[in-house]
Amino acid sequence: MANINEIAKIAGVSVSTVSRVLNHHKYVSEDKRAAVQKVINDMNYTPNRNAIDLIRGETKTIGFIIPYNNNQAFDQMLHGALNKSVEKGYTITVLPTKYNKEKEIEYLSMLKNKLLDGIVITSRANPWEAIIPYSQYGEVVSCEYTEHPEIGCAYIDRYSSYLEVFQYLKEKGHTTVAFTAARGMQSVSTQQTIAAYKEIFGELRPELYYPDCYNMEDGYLAGKKLLALPARPTAIYANGDEIAGGIYQYARSLHMNIPEDLAIIGQENQPIGIALDFSSVDHQLIKVGEQAFDLVIQKSRQKVNIPYRIIHRSSI
Amino acid sequence: MANINEIAKIAGVSVSTVSRVLNHHKYVSEDKRAAVQKVINDMNYTPNRNAIDLIRGETKTIGFIIPYNNNQAFDQMLHGALNKSVEKGYTITVLPTKYNKEKEIEYLSMLKNKLLDGIVITSRANPWEAIIPYSQYGEVVSCEYTEHPEIGCAYIDRYSSYLEVFQYLKEKGHTTVAFTAARGMQSVSTQQTIAAYKEIFGELRPELYYPDCYNMEDGYLAGKKLLALPARPTAIYANGDEIAGGIYQYARSLHMNIPEDLAIIGQENQPIGIALDFSSVDHQLIKVGEQAFDLVIQKSRQKVNIPYRIIHRSSI
DNA sequence: CTGAAAGCGCTAACAC
C-alpha cells in the first residue's frame, strides 16, 4: 500500500503537509488540503498505525488479563471493559493466563514492549512484588484490593460480602454450612472467605471447604463430595450460580428438595440461577470491569469499591 | 527505557550485533554475545515491538469481530479462538460491533492500518461486497458460509440443523411450532431457518417467528408473546439455551408443564439447559472459534464445516 | 502556511 511519501509526491506537497491534513491541523490552505484529501481518497490510503504508535509511544490498546476464558465471572468483567473500550475509542486485547506465572509476566512485558498502554488484572498468579515493577511502563489496575499505591483497584469487598451471607445463613438456622471456591489457599479471596466463615461460625471443618470450582461440572462434584459427608452441610454457598447449578443437579439426583433438604446460594445472579430460583450475591462484575477499564485509561491509581447486593430467592 | 543504540554503545558493539543476539542469529562470537546479553539484563532492556512490527509488517495479532459481547454464543466462539491463540503465540483483540456497519468497517480497516494480521468475523453487519476489499490487507475468515473465494469459513450447516430439528418436532406430533431468532430477516441464518421450517411444515405463520432474541429476558418476552397466541404453539425452538430458559420461566409462571404442555428445545448445550434438562442442539461453537482461528493464521481460505449434534433430553 | 530534516527503535543487506 501507498505511504505518506507517495501521497505527498502525487499531491505535489511535502509529507508534512500530508501529515497535517491527516491530523486535522489548521494552517493548511484549503486548496492544498483538498488536493491532498483527493489523492488520499483516490489511492485509498490509510496511515500505518504501527509507525504512528512507534512515534507517539502509545497504542490506545489495553490488555485484559484473565485466568480462564470459559468462566462466567471473568467474562462479565471483560464485557464491562469491552463496553467502555468502544465508547472511549480503545481496543482490548484478551490475555488468558491459566494462572501460569511466566505467561502472566510475558503479558505484563507487553507494557514494556510498548504494545499496550495499560493492563487490567482480574486475577493474578504472581505476587504483587513481581507485578509492580511493570507499572512503570504503563498503568496496571487490579480487580482485587491491594494497598500498593502503584496499583489502581476496582474491587469488591469480599470479606463483608461473605460475612453477610454467612450471617444470613446462620440466622436461618444453619450451623453446618459448606462453601466452594475457585482457587485454593493461595488466593486472597479464599482466605477472606475463610476468615469470614470463622468470624461467624467459629471454626471451619476442612471438609466443608471445596476448592477448584470453575464450572457446573465442578459444582456437581462438589455436591457429591459435600453431601456424602458424615455430618453433611444443610447449606452450601457456591462461588457462582453455574456451580450452584451443578450442586443442585447432584442434590436433585438424590431427590433432595431445595431449600428444605439443602439450602443453596450462588453468586453473580446468572441466568441459570434465575431459572432455578437461587438466592445469589451479585458482585456486579460488569461494573467492576467498567470501572477497572476507566481507571487504566485515566491513569488513575484510586481504590474504588464496587458495592454488591444480595438477591433473595427461594433456595434458602 | 533504553533502546538498542544504548545497549550497543554500552556493550561496545554495533547495533547489528545487538540485533543479532536479540534474534538468536548464529555467527556471533560467544564473548560478544555474552557481553551484549549481560548489558541487556543489567539494563532490563526489552525491544520495542512497535518498531519490529513496523519493519516486519506483521503484528501476530488477530482481530475477533463479534456483534455483542454479552451473548453466550459469541463468547464460546471467542473462547475457542482464545485457546488456539495462546497455543500458537498470537494475541487476540476483541472487536464488538453491535451490528454497526461503520464500526465494522473501522475494525476491518485495522488490517489496512497494519494493526492486525487477520480478522475473524463471527457475524457481520455489512454485505460481503463491502468486506471483501479488506481481504487484500490480511486474512479474513468467517463463521458463516459464503461462496466468496476470498473468505475462509469455519461454518455450521444451519439449514440441515434446523431441518433435522423441525423434522424431529414434527415426528413427535407437533404441528404448531414456533421459533426464536437473533436478528431478523436481514440475517442469512434466519432465512435458512425459515426455509427449513417451510420445507418441513409447508408454511410459516408470521406470528410463530420471534426475532431479536439475545438473552434470557428476551426469551421470557418471547414466551409471553408466543403463548398468548390464539392457536398457540405446542413446541418452541429457541436460538439458545438461555433464551429457552426465559421461555421456560414464563411457561412455568403459567403453571405449564414441560414437555406435556409445551415442548422446548434450545441451542448450544449451555449449563442452564443442562440444569433444566432441555433438549439442545450443540453447534460446537468452541470448535467453530478454534477452526476459524486456525484458518486465519494459516492464511487458508478453505470452507470447513463443523458438525452439530442434537442432544436429547426430557423437554420434548 | 509550508517544507526540510531529524528522528521513533529496530532490521537487514552490504561491505570488510
Place this chain on the structure above:
DNA sequence: GTGTTAGCGCTTTCAG
C-alpha cells in the same frame, strides 16, 4: 564475525 548504513512510515521541530 562484525559494523555501516539505508530504510520501515510517520510526526514534529525549526526555518522561512
